Amino acid sequence: MSGEMMSATINGHAFDASRVDTTVQFGSxxxxxxxxxxxxxxPMHLHVWxxxxxxxxxQPIEEVIWQDVVG
Known part of the structure; x- marks a missing residue:
């Protein structure tokens, strides 16, 4: 990576575990x-979600596919 650090962003903002960017109603x-x-x-992974x-x-996928990691 030519000495550069990787940075994760969510909606264009650098990830910060101490910040809450959005809340979601349970069951939504x-x-x-x-x-x-x-x-x-x-790969993208949401850790147990x-x-x-x-x-x-x-391209739409017709069958139901559940994954916890997407590559």
Missing amino acids: VEEWMLRNTSTLDH PMQIVDRAG
Whole structure:
């Protein structure tokens, strides 16, 4: 990585575990768009929160797929 540090962002803001950017009502459903704009090939993972995959590269997925890591 040519000596540069990797930085994670959420909605354009640097990740900060001490900051709350949003709250979600219990039982609600959210749709997230994940985009890796870096040169680092790193899987997305939410640590014990499975995600339902609804499309890949803009193409809808018909079957129900649950994953906790997306590469």
